[in-house]
Amino acid sequence: MREVFTRPKSMRKVVMHYCPGCTHGIAHRLVAEAIDELGIQHRTIGVASVGCSVLAYEYFDCDFQQAAHGRAPAVATGIKRVLPDRVVFTYQGDGDLASIGTAEIVHAAMRGERITVIFINNAVYGMTGGQMAPTTLVGQVTTTSPGGRDPRHCGHPIRIAEMLATLEGAAYVARVSLHDPAHVARARRAVLKAFRTQLEDRGFALVEMLSSCPTNWGMSPREALRWVKEKLIPQYPLGEFRVPEEEARP
Amino acid sequence: MREVFTRPKSMRKVVMHYCPGCTHGIAHRLVAEAIDELGIQHRTIGVASVGCSVLAYEYFDCDFQQAAHGRAPAVATGIKRVLPDRVVFTYQGDGDLASIGTAEIVHAAMRGERITVIFINNAVYGMTGGQMAPTTLVGQVTTTSPGGRDPRHCGHPIRIAEMLATLEGAAYVARVSLHDPAHVARARRAVLKAFRTQLEDRGFALVEMLSSCPTNWGMSPREALRWVKEKLIPQYPLGEFRVPEEEARP
Amino acid sequence: MAKVIFDTERCKSCELCIDFCPRNVLGLSKQLNRQGFYPAYLKDPERCTGCGICARMCPDVVIEVWRDDDEKSEG
Amino acid sequence: MAKVIFDTERCKSCELCIDFCPRNVLGLSKQLNRQGFYPAYLKDPERCTGCGICARMCPDVVIEVWRDDDEKSEG
Amino acid sequence: MGERILMKGNEAIGEAAIRAGCRYFFGYPITPQNEIPEYLSRRLPEVGGVFLQAESEVAAINMVYGAAGAGARVMTSSSSPGISLKQEGLSYLAGAELPCVVVNIIRGGPGLGGIQPAQSDYFQATRGGGHGDYRTPVFGPASIQEMVELVMEAFEVADRYRNPVMVVGDGILGQMMEPVVLPDPKPLDSLPAKPWATTGNQGRPPNVINSLFLDANLCSRHNEHLQEKYREICRREVRYELVDPEGAEIYFVAYGTTSRVVRSVMNRAREEGIITGLIRPITLWPFPQEPFERVVERAKAFLCVEMSAGQMVEDVRLAVNGRRPVHFYGRTGGVVPSPAEIADALRKVLEGRDPGA
Amino acid sequence: MGERILMKGNEAIGEAAIRAGCRYFFGYPITPQNEIPEYLSRRLPEVGGVFLQAESEVAAINMVYGAAGAGARVMTSSSSPGISLKQEGLSYLAGAELPCVVVNIIRGGPGLGGIQPAQSDYFQATRGGGHGDYRTPVFGPASIQEMVELVMEAFEVADRYRNPVMVVGDGILGQMMEPVVLPDPKPLDSLPAKPWATTGNQGRPPNVINSLFLDANLCSRHNEHLQEKYREICRREVRYELVDPEGAEIYFVAYGTTSRVVRSVMNRAREEGIITGLIRPITLWPFPQEPFERVVERAKAFLCVEMSAGQMVEDVRLAVNGRRPVHFYGRTGGVVPSPAEIADALRKVLEGRDPGA
Amino acid sequence: MTHEILMAGFGGQGIMFMGTLLAHAGMMEDKEVTWMPSYGPEMRGGTANCSVVISHEPVASPLVSEPTALIVMNRPSLERFEGTLRPGGLLVVNTSLVDRRPERQDVRLLEVPANEMADRLGSLRVANMVVLGAFVQASRVVTLHSIKQALPEVLPQHRHGLIEVNVKALEAGAALASGGQ
Amino acid sequence: MTHEILMAGFGGQGIMFMGTLLAHAGMMEDKEVTWMPSYGPEMRGGTANCSVVISHEPVASPLVSEPTALIVMNRPSLERFEGTLRPGGLLVVNTSLVDRRPERQDVRLLEVPANEMADRLGSLRVANMVVLGAFVQASRVVTLHSIKQALPEVLPQHRHGLIEVNVKALEAGAALASGGQ
């Protein structure tokens, strides 16, 4: 028989601590599949951030560093500068990347740092119990926006992909969603491209993934995916915001 | 006789410490003129940042806070939230705003914080002796890019106005230049608009001013202004990147 | 013929595989696993096409799918 | 008639006023001020139009410009 | 004064701040103190205040700077890693003499560590973890009632001296419930005037909030002024509890949660006929010298117990200054020393052995 | 070993790092240490290394974390406010046991303060200004020659214990020139192997760099391991200089720049027939106990001199532990105590008065 | 007398609610009380436990390491905590979810088939109240009356409809304990 | 003997270069030396001064608060430092830019019209070398020869064309000092 789907080799066979139905798991798998497909497991170094994915180093079968909250791009920069021929990726949530780590992600992108960033946008701080994130939708109730996010008070959600796409060093910037099989397949291709961008030495690459947090959204896994589709995508259009030009290597 | 030009009332009559020909002085004057014109001197609170303009509080005749390096937008936020009917502005350099203070400026803009930001882009760290800034041009020699800024290593210059214009909370974002009288006149209007944006409660306002640093560029004041025109403007196009819509008040 | 293998101890009963199976051939078992969840299982193996969609939507990498080489996916 | 007043002690000899004066009527004095600079001065008051450009380009707010009300600016 | 109500420590902190007249809170989520911002995000708008979740701890402390400079009673809270990020800002607040309250619900470190209770940020809190010669008063409450009272008092002390004040606790104090009687709210019009604040210079010369002194002599003079202020705080603001039963020979020294475990041990020891005393610093800085002077002559030894590798014990040694043996027992990384472990340490001290060894 | 050359302190630090095998530097400009990054921005590319100006001190210390975890010898440098911003990162480095060298050219604080020389970050350096129970060895050189040697040694100690090491100086040491003999560069192939580094897991199980321990017991065990390491550092890495002339009764205690001013005072005092000794800690942590034991019996008193409001003096008191009076004289905010002032303090101590008063 | 009670079970079993109710009841009887959750790492799932101390004196430590009473709602909790109970202490076991007998012989044992009983009352969710009723009856830490009085205090307004079934469950538990002893 | 020399003047007068040259010369004579700039706030302008210590013993403090020799290149420097010179010390004054006589009577005074002399040598920029030559000649801290030897060490390669005029200036200053004493 031919295998249609098996566990990627770069993923360890342990139970992940994520809540039932949390798409962090799917995102992990897509990254592991890309690592397998590109055959780079033995020269890949991951950087885990602080958020629900803090334990990512337990799930990937490759070297890892656990970074301080928001600082994964700086840590990845340190690694990549020392080991330019290794593959370095960060895995960050929206609190981590779009709030406390804003300066680090903007400047890694500006420098065209040859790293791959997996950015999990679930519109909330998952790990700490569902506080408002910069990506939280207007009106969305969280534990620190009990009346719903008020744009007059907290502004409108930040669109990271669009913002980083203004930087020349950002070679590949895409936004994908994990809410159904077709989109997961597209997300898979984006992750591959983001790693290829690094392997081909073209610059900084980021894939923003619209992801679910059933626990803090107070929904079933199924409802949560519907919410991604119906609420998140309209605010966060999917697509590729920057793709590497064939020649242009700064 | 009619006065054509006199010292703005909001400026104190003290010798400023800036180098001869440094356009920080012109920028100061434009801000003071706007304060005078709008009649808001007695309810304006300035926030000085860390950079050559650190002593701004000695030159403006209004209340001031001196903020930690890069944190002026956070400090201004603190003030504005306590005193929403006062006028709050920050005065920041490119090291301060575009490097260490990236997260603070992005999030103040995201929140639509009702503050006015005067952003002095002189493509260099003036105060500390001419180190590379995120705004330094490709190839520009500085004390920490002795071979000229290498985009492969440090990336391309960051365009703050364009980047912040991706945020809905940024009601007014413009880039002006101080290199000749006509542009100074345009800059003056932009500063006025930026304060009006605040007075009319429309959101965050920022004016990026292309400014000279004859000392660290190693040029005469005159050469420095020519360099602004010939080198900086091509990299940093002038214009208004966001203007408040008449109705749209988030 | 397709083969769908569940690593039931890792299943968390999220039901996403069930929701997305185009053939609607998956269900939850009545037996708790050691984690305290009712794991998913293939209740109607005959109708499974081996499309692999269930596996691709499972956040916990519980599912493996194998298929006879000549068969075509419908997913 | 225009009047251009220099607060000479604050001048830093940057010469920007001189560079931008459309009438080219400004120059540097030969007398050091207390700061150690040769301050700018109006060397040809007759030709000054009172346009105010010098004042607007002076980074140190050294210059004041006054003009008879009916006269027009050329700057 | 109201009735006894059962309240979570973290929520009690939030309510106490409001009753102290605090209307502004800037913070960033971190366990185990999230109930503070969450509570205040609900309550502050109800009383006309502002809750703002900052983009980071660094931004939060600088928002506090701006708000304090604008004359407000203002608070921030965090836990260990977040407090480390606030060190530059704290130094600025101290340097510019701005009053505010900073709560640290300490968790096990170093690094990301864990979220279990710890007291391992004692050095940072009491010696100014930021740069320069500055100090902040540090309150270390041991019950929720005391937490409420000290948070309210912290705002008074902060305003009295124009200085940041810290309140430290741990996840146990933050997460537990205990009955508490909430003091009446302070009338807002009774709060001290702040003529130095930057509120727009209507009818007065401009005010400037600043910590920059380019001239070393001016900077030095500013520091002398700060040191004089700190000496005054040392003279006037020391707080402690001394449990000094007849016949005590060994004196425990412990604060916060640890002091409560120590009390259990003392109660049980007494049942076995062993009488012990307790010095419980309530202000960690200024550290109380007085209770040591009161008991040092009759004490045989001191036993300092901490949830750390030994930090406050340095202050105990400095206070005792070689006059008696000072012993230490501590657990780290989020482990609370158990009564049995402490009893064991006590036994060793009674036998003249060192429990640390 | 080469010839004597005249070199600025800050540049000597940069050159020493390169000779120690450091090829990576991440920093952010701040006076008075800018010559370090500036020098390295020229030199590192010449030797195949990388100089990167980070977007902030926070980013810089986290780049150091990444590079150290990748197995490199790596350095960062800053001055007081910037070092405060690095405190979270330092705690992470210590928690994850990553070796690196951090230079602090201390300036007057608190807050923005000034850029003149100070020693007011002593507490922060020696007691872990970040959160959690961690320590970093701290070297306090007093000359440029010693700076060069200690910077090189700092890399060795960092690697030996997998721990960050700090080197502290001030603007005087950073900006002055002195003749220095540069030690030969360490051959890169002689640097210690780092099998724990994350370099891609070719042929071995994955390595993980981490400071997270969700289970308090594991976190505690990790802390015990760290504490054991710190005790070993205390046993093996203490450095000091003791100047102990026949007939000395008063012993100065001073480090860095201040110790040099003290030496001037000692020389002049000797001309007047007053013999004094000097304990000069070279490692500020671990603080040297030994020289105190060697002289405490014959010492009449100790006089600690610092460019601070009194920080190291606490360690002096702890070392002397009440056996002799410990006096303090300090200047703050960037003022270097003058020989005349120190001589005056000495006179007071000789007369049995307290110079602090 | 100081009661140090530890309750443990799965996340969803209402352990915290039991503890809160008990603490409230204690406070209403003018006793000194503390309630202390075990709080886990910054993430989801796993078991939950909480400590309640009720005393006539100020409570020293809110942490209960050697409880005078232990309530276990599932088997893992029995495994973990059985050994900590003080000799002579009270051990309450939800036999519906604990499929082995306790090993301790030096304690008072109270077995409650809570899930079955709750099921019979029409709501599996009140198994915790059955256990609490039984525990209060057997231990006399507080009166059942106080627990009932605490219910409206602890339940949010919009849940007051549930008071009735909770009271029934408490009473069923209490009846079991007085009968079964 | 320990020489503690303080030199002061305007920013552009080459004070630091004088000091560096002197320190280099001292080192080349195998003496112990330190050179220490006064560094101002993080900004521009103002006066500059530097301390050089040259000794046969290791230098204790590199800071010179009571110099044994003082060189002032302009009037503000005289105002500021005149009082600090040790009794019997050497005071070198650039009379071209100092328009008053020193007040100290207890010191050796050496007056050098440096700018005029430099102007005569065809380069105003070497006024500092005139003063340095005079100082070295009058103080014998190092030999003039050592200073000349230090020049190519201190000047960057592309400035070596300036050595000649610098040497001339040094010699002119030295001649003045030996003649004028």
Ligand SMILES: Cc1ncc(C[n+]2csc(CCOP(=O)(O)OP(=O)(O)O)c2C)c(N)n1
């Ligand atoms: C300096 C610091 N601040 C705050 C925290 C607490 N913290 C842990 S995770 C987290 C946010 C996580 O949210 P996100 O990045 O969106 O990841 P998610 O859990 O949603 O996947 C926060 C604030 C911390 N550990 N360190």
Ligand SMILES: Cc1ncc(C[n+]2csc(CCOP(=O)(O)OP(=O)(O)O)c2C)c(N)n1
């Ligand atoms: C935390 C911190 N880091 C670094 C510095 C040092 N510093 C002072 S000003 C400055 C940069 C100034 O550059 P810019 O903001 O561009 O202002 P400019 O002087 O060019 O007007 C730096 C890095 C500081 N004071 N504080």
Ligand code: SF4
């Ligand atoms: S809290 Fe949300 S993001 Fe975190 S694991 Fe659970 S569902 Fe996923």
Ligand code: SF4
């Ligand atoms: S250094 Fe540059 S920016 Fe600063 S005052 Fe001088 S010219 Fe202006």
Ligand code: SF4
């Ligand atoms: S392989 Fe396809 S058809 Fe078969 S169970 Fe999975 S989703 Fe359903």
Ligand code: SF4
């Ligand atoms: S998707 Fe996976 S975890 Fe969810 S129910 Fe199906 S097999 Fe179980």
Ligand code: SF4
């Ligand atoms: S006012 Fe106009 S014409 Fe007159 S001096 Fe100034 S710039 Fe020249």
Ligand code: SF4
């Ligand atoms: S522009 Fe101003 S400072 Fe410059 S020379 Fe003219 S008057 Fe003087």
Ligand SMILES: [Mg+2]
């Ligand atoms: Mg998130």
Ligand SMILES: [Mg+2]
């Ligand atoms: Mg700049």
